[in-house]
Amino acid sequence: MNSTRTTFSYILSFALVILVWKVAAMGVSSPVLPPPEEALHAFMASASTMMFWKHFGISAYRVIVSIVVAWCLAFPAGIIIGYSRRIDMIISPMIFMTYPIPKVVLLPVILLLFGLGDFSKIVLIGIILFFQILVATRDGVKSIDEKYYDSLLSMGATDWDIIREVVFPAALPHSFTALRITTGTAISVLFFVESFATTSGLGYMIMDSWARAAYTEIFVGIIGMSILGLALYETFRYLERKVCPWRAIEGEKRDEEPTATSVTHVLSRIVIYARMIKFSHTVFALPFALASLVLVWRIAPLDSNTVFWVIMAMVGSRSAAMGFNRYADAAIDSKNERTAVRELPAGTISRHDVAIFIVVSSLLFVGSAAMLSLLCFWLSFPVLLILFFYSYTKRFTWLSHIILGFGISLVPMAVWVAVAGTLSPRIAVLSLFLMTYIAGFDILYACQDIDFDRQEKLYSIPAVFGIKNALRVSTLLHIVSVLFLASLYWIFALHPVFLAFVVVIAVLFFIEHRLVEPDDLEKINIAFYHINSVISVLLFVAILAGELLRGVL
Amino acid sequence: MAIIGPSGCGKTTLLYILAGLTAHVMGTVMVNGKHLKGPSRDTSFILQDFGLLPWKTVWQNVCLGMKLRGVSRKDQKSTAEALLEGLGLAGHRDYYPTRLSGGEKQRVAIARVLALKPKILLMDEPFSSLDTFSREKLQNTLLEIRELNRLTMIIVTHSIEEAVFLGNKIMVMSQRPAQVKAIVANPNAGHPSYRSEDTFFATCRKIREMVEET
Incomplete structure (x- = not known):
């Protein structure tokens, strides 16, 4: 659970960084700040050269050796200083006096003493880390509760026993936390020592690109350093969990460490929003847009800018629609046992926050559409209206499932308009597939709420026609949707491998319907989440393979 | 008394x-x-909040006193097994104390001192x-x-x-x-x-x- 949450926040913050970067790059509009896709492209190109990995390897070597040596010296020293009151009284004043002095200023002295090679770089990074780990370990030992000492003493423990059984394991997580937090410092000092008197390492790479005014290459170095830092940070976190397994359990209880404040606070807010709009489902809806891009590729050229703004428009529209749905239905959701735990009715987020979220998402959608073309910009407003309108349909018609399907089926047509500038009846077939597919499983979903919907006088096919009939309608819709999907083979003259994928998708539909039985609706959530995500990815792979292999065999 | x-x-x-x-x-x-x-x-002493070490599992906590007194591993094992069984903790031997309820913690603390006879x-x-x-x-x-x-x-x-x-x-x-x-x-x-x-x-x-x- 925790690790999926972390992966999740990583993906989100990555997306956020890319977005801010993109906007900033457009604002600055100068070669000094290249757009993210250009920098990432250059990075990928560099990553396939030996030269880049040589620099990366040398930087990694310098910083890892420094960290290992610093820890091996500072951790035992911290334990001794923390445990022995007498040594603490002598040494601590010295440490605290030298602690605030910025050790980077020692660089010239160290260079004179140890030469220009790797050794002096390692020494400087090492000294800085040494102090951080030492102080954290010492404070960690000082904070150990006396009762642990007493409990061991009463069993006749010696000093050595206490250090081994109490002080060492208690201080270990503190030293790891220090390592994790100092990663940033270590990388900064690494850049500093590599910025002159050397011809290797990522720091050199950045400075060298700067001197040559190769602006995109600067970012290759920056991305490299970020990856190095991130990898170290995650390694320490992983080691901390492995070496201190009892901490993981404490962490589950407290959810977040008290030391991590504002950053995790922001991240956790983002995660709450993401959960509200089921952002993970957006990731699963993306393949629809990507599949449409593959199909439109044939008649119009694609560039990275278009792909980027299509994805942004997708994220924006989906977030706005989902946020609005939660907003409009908050009162209904709070009465239904199944949905009362949702973020808005449960009070995790306020209505005001959700309203702001909807506005921001809508702006992202309209803005992205504007970046694609003027026509897209004008069309984005009726699309938003349709998406918002869906939320109200279940109040007066059992066709609400179809309206939802229609809303999502706009994706392929919108992509077509964005890239080709016109509409085509051919792409409408993909839309029809999506509409019948999504309407079909929305009916399955609604089966869970049949009692609630009847009681609240809400319209859905299960509530109006009964579960048995609803399952029949859903099966029928899915049969039709497989037929639409298969027909794409002829319409777009795709490679026969596409049909093989269609068979697999049809089998998945079949399994989905077998999982759901009129008297056992428990499995709907599983049927929904896992199989649908597989189907959506398969759809993309099917169309991609069908298109790429076309004319090959 | x-x-x-x-x-x-x-x-x-x-x-x-x-x-x-x-x-x-x-x-x-x-x-x-x-x-x-x-x-x-x-003499054995059970402190107010039991003094269980959070970084040791139930098993390691029970064996701790014996380990400090140099009891052989084989004897540690048989003693600890019998005590955990008797106190109804056999299923919790690999838990860390944070996962235990107050009553379970107290029983672990009792097992730890009884192991020292x-x-x-x-x-x-x-x-x-x-x-x-x-x-x-x-x-x-x-x-x-x-x-x-x-x-x-x-x-x-x-x-x-x-x-x-x-x-x-x-x-x-x-x-x-x-x-x-x-x-x-x-x-x-x-x-x-x-x-x-x-x-x-x-x-x-x-x-x-x-x-x-x-």
Whole structure:
């Protein structure tokens, strides 16, 4: 659970960084700040050269050796200083006096003493880390509760026993936390020592690109350093969990460490929003847009800018629609046992926050559409209206499932308009597939709420026609949707491998319907989440393979 | 023996002195005719919040005392297995203490000291953090353990009922400067059924009057 949450926040913050970067790059509009896709492209190109990995390897070597040596010296020293009151009284004043002095200023002295090679770089990074780990370990030992000492003493423990059984394991997580937090410092000092008197390492790479005014290459170095830092940070976190397994359990209880404040606070807010709009489902809806891009590729050229703004428009529209749905239905959701735990009715987020979220998402959608073309910009407003309108349909018609399907089926047509500038009846077939597919499983979903919907006088096919009939309608819709999907083979003259994928998708539909039985609706959530995500990815792979292999065999 | 008295009267300090953890300022402690200098092998002490090490599993915590005394691994294993089984903790051996309930933690702490086969068991408010039901259950368990191992138990408590239920002798201490106010004999203690006997309530009333006077 925790690790999926972390992966999740990583993906989100990555997306956020890319977005801010993109906007900033457009604002600055100068070669000094290249757009993210250009920098990432250059990075990928560099990553396939030996030269880049040589620099990366040398930087990694310098910083890892420094960290290992610093820890091996500072951790035992911290334990001794923390445990022995007498040594603490002598040494601590010295440490605290030298602690605030910025050790980077020692660089010239160290260079004179140890030469220009790797050794002096390692020494400087090492000294800085040494102090951080030492102080954290010492404070960690000082904070150990006396009762642990007493409990061991009463069993006749010696000093050595206490250090081994109490002080060492208690201080270990503190030293790891220090390592994790100092990663940033270590990388900064690494850049500093590599910025002159050397011809290797990522720091050199950045400075060298700067001197040559190769602006995109600067970012290759920056991305490299970020990856190095991130990898170290995650390694320490992983080691901390492995070496201190009892901490993981404490962490589950407290959810977040008290030391991590504002950053995790922001991240956790983002995660709450993401959960509200089921952002993970957006990731699963993306393949629809990507599949449409593959199909439109044939008649119009694609560039990275278009792909980027299509994805942004997708994220924006989906977030706005989902946020609005939660907003409009908050009162209904709070009465239904199944949905009362949702973020808005449960009070995790306020209505005001959700309203702001909807506005921001809508702006992202309209803005992205504007970046694609003027026509897209004008069309984005009726699309938003349709998406918002869906939320109200279940109040007066059992066709609400179809309206939802229609809303999502706009994706392929919108992509077509964005890239080709016109509409085509051919792409409408993909839309029809999506509409019948999504309407079909929305009916399955609604089966869970049949009692609630009847009681609240809400319209859905299960509530109006009964579960048995609803399952029949859903099966029928899915049969039709497989037929639409298969027909794409002829319409777009795709490679026969596409049909093989269609068979697999049809089998998945079949399994989905077998999982759901009129008297056992428990499995709907599983049927929904896992199989649908597989189907959506398969759809993309099917169309991609069908298109790429076309004319090959 | 149960020790009862107002907060801050030195009950815990007394236990620390008996455990050999605090040097006594005046007087001497005699255990079986010998002067006490530092922690003794025959005495075990369960601290107020049990003193379980959070970084050790239930199993490692139970084996800790034996490990410190150099008991062989084979003997550690057989002793710990028998104790965990007897205290109903066999399924929790690989848990870390944070995952245990208060009652389970207390049973682990009891297992840890029993593994050392002590003659005297000192306990500092052992059940204060538990709910009534687990407390009474563990009190019964404690009585069984005492009978089985022929232990001398000295227990510090805030609860009059607990003192009367567990203590064959009840020592009442007074407010600072701490003094022993009385030692009340309570010969009927030691059976689970004592809780509903008239003498139990009578003794409770008597002790309550004494405590309130202080």
